Amino acid sequence: MPVNTTSAAAPRPLVFAGFPASSWAFALRVWLAMLLALYVGFWLELESPSSAALTVAVLALPTRGQGMEKAGYRLLATVIGVIASIAIAGLFSQTGGLLLVVLGIWVGLCTYVAGLLDGNRAYAAALCCITVALIAVEQIDTPLQVFPTGVARGAAIGIGVLAVALVNEVLAAPSYHPVLASRIEVLHRRVTDLARDAERGETPSAAVGAGLLHDIAAVRPEIASLTTESSIGTARTAAARSALVDLVSALSLGRMLAALPAASALAPEAAGLVAISRSWLRAEIGRNNAQVRGSLDALREGTSPYRAWRAPLYRSRRIAAETGARAAISFTLIAIVFVLTGWPTTELCLSLVAVIIGLGSTSPSPRNFTMVAVMATPIACVLAGILKYLVFNGVSEFQLLAIGLAPVVIGLALLITLPSPMLSSIGRLVLVFTLVVLAPTNPQSYDPEVFLVTSLFVCLSSVLVFAAQQLLPPLSGDRRVRLLLGEARRELSRADGGRARHLAPEEAAFRDAARIEQILTANGPSAIDDRMAGTAMRCFDQAAALRRCRAELDRVGQGPLAVAAQAAREALTRRNSGVILAAAEALHQSAARSDLSASAAIAALIAASVAFAPSQSPADSSQGRRS
Structure with a gap:
């Protein structure tokens, strides 16, 4: 038949x-x-x-x-x-x-x-x-x-x-949770596609990244309604919130991966460090994607997620x-x-x-x-x-x-x-x-x-x-953008990360995504300005890389690697790509002598050195390119 x-x-x-x-x-x-x-x-x-x-x-x-x-x-x-x-x-x-x-x-x-x-x-x-x-x-x-x-x-x-x-x-x-789950699933596919492009060496434009962060952060006000929807609404709210935070984290990691230079263009020593960073970023992206899928399942079933992230508003x-x-x-x-x-x-x-x-x-207006x-x-x-x-x-x-x-x-x-x-x-x-x-x-x-x-x-x-x-005109969109970008730069210049210092790196990244959402909506539903998006995404990438570095250095900052980890922290305060790269090499050598693993900290330092590279950083680019 x-x-x-x-x-x-x-x-x-x-x-x-x-x-x-x-x-x-x-x-x-x-x-x-x-x-x-x-x-x-x-x-x-x-x-x-x-x-x-x-x-x-x-x-x-x-x-x-x-x-x-x-x-x-x-x-x-x-x-x-x-x-x-x-x-x-x-x-x-x-x-x-x-x-x-x-x-x-x-x-x-x-x-x-x-x-x-x-x-x-x-x-x-x-x-x-x-x-x-x-x-x-x-x-x-x-x-x-x-x-x-x-x-x-x-x-x-x-x-x-x-x-x-x-x-x-x-x-x-x-009920609203099926609609919300479908929206988050669509966003997850977009983030996954971005990570897949990064694997192939394709760098997304700043406007694409900013638009995706805008769409993720724009869901935040709507998840609170799940609490009043049913007796298990609190668990669904926590699951949706965790999914959004992990989506922003996966997007940030994908941009770090896409920004890494090709191994053929580097010296052998630097190529080895970049390979460590690339391997770690791939593993972290995979872990984040798995967590997003788990949070989506928890959202549909009404169970608590693996971890209840906070999704702070900027x-x-x-x-x-x-x-x-x-x-x-x-x-x-x-x-x-x-x-x-x-x-x-x-x-x-x-x-x-x-x-x-x-x-x-x-x-917004x-x-x-x-x-x-x-x-x-x-x-x-x-x-x-x-x-x-x-x-x-x-x-x-x-x-x-x-x-x-x-x-x-x-x-x-x-x-x-x-x-x-x-x-x-x-x-x-x-x-x-x-x-x-x-x-x-x-x-x-x-x-x-x-x-x-x-x-x-x-x-x-x-x-x-x-x-x-x-x-007496209301605050103009251009002035809102200038104020928000100025606040982002001032936070980035502080060694302690400003008001986001009490947040986990993933939560602080979502807070930055909420700021980008406010930047893009300041002038209404108009086309995303490439220059504005480039500036906003450069601040986002640099802040995310710094927080990742601090978190990983805190994990290896005790014992034989304490001196090298402290030197890396001091290098981060200088916001200089070459100095950060040198600190990553020193940490790598110190870990090799002590027969210890510091791959995560080294990988984060490499990502930070790329993020703070001068004008060649892809975060500034308004058009995508292929490596």
Whole structure:
């Protein structure tokens, strides 16, 4: 009987109206969760049931773990924001203009903290600013209402979180760890291909290496959501983190291997040392690849990895401080404009200004985020007006509210699922601002004057933030790059390795990869600049080689090889290729006389000597070459 050798094609996903079934299922979950949150809010007669619906819109994420992680940070930030609102209103409510200055300082402080964090932790820091704006600012003339308003907001957010959790559980929202495992597996294949090219003597360009480090480090904020996904989420988080750290380590080792010169171009003594280094690097790359595969298996099975690496985030306090100062000044300037104009009921506009500034601080480019907000707010106002005066048109029945909201909520939720960051951001912001303007209540208000004033202030808030950013521009991408590269050079010049001295070499390399990720995203999703990538990768290669050397020298620094190891450490402080090479030869001879093995330390020293070679270092090259 003949065997059919034709491989079965992978089943194509069901597509309806241009969107896959998974996107429709996500949109349906968002709509149902929003209706559940509104229904419970109406039933409990909350002061602001629309806050529960807004929580659902904010937590609209495609997988269970992502939504629950963000929900946890949203609850925590709300508690902190309510406490801060009570303290600020209690201490400064009667101080006039000083209260606005204090609110501006709070906005700047939250923005500063958000700049030191990533993922949903940065969102939580921004939400502390937003919560104070929505409570203290809106009640700026009635400070005694700050506490009940904060309690009402907390209750509404809790209802929204429970609605999202219940709907995701009942409708079996997908888990995120299979998606994350697939992404890490793709990255592992790319790193393996780079190492294979290094074996053949091919040197990857700096742009390729920097882009791969960017893609690896960009996964870091997403692995935290695995903790809230299931009871074994903590083990999966540790496994994913270890896999990412080992990927960066394998990439670093592959670049060291590719940088080694050909044996035919060297003197016999140096050729022997390079051969030792090449052999050790191959073995280390193989060990790292095996560890990545083990971590991937642990991620899928929900077991602990072989070793729980830390994946530290690089934090630039200088950039965070400058961003926070600009945010504080922008908010204060806009507040002064409102004071000078004397417009009544501007609390909503000022609170939304803080919302846009806070959310923009979590974006790589605050100015681009503000431009998206400028586009989203008028669209949201138009949609809210259509719903209020054409679709609902005076009705208050919840069933009609549910039917009327369906096209808008489902359509915008589908837009959120698009791969385009711009369209996805517009979809989320339009959904949020539509609910802000519509403000569903029971019974529903149809006062056209209130609607027009609300729409005006919602649009005006984004325009004022955009104008403030023209007057006081956010930190430019080029300046961010200069600051990050300057910090990398200063750390490299320190003999103790700077702030990364308490980290293992693998963990410190991941921290450097996170810095490169920030460098490449500083100017938005544009093409990687070859010169910038070359400078960043040269610092990365040199720092990784130095840390490897120190770690291996510490292992052989006792006993007969102590003198040679100390001489090698002193050679490393000089950052001179020839001096480091001479120290490696001296260590090799000392090990031979003592009949001891120091291959790992010798190999690391050879890699460091190549990394610190003058302009011939391949880390500086923007184009690949063949040996």
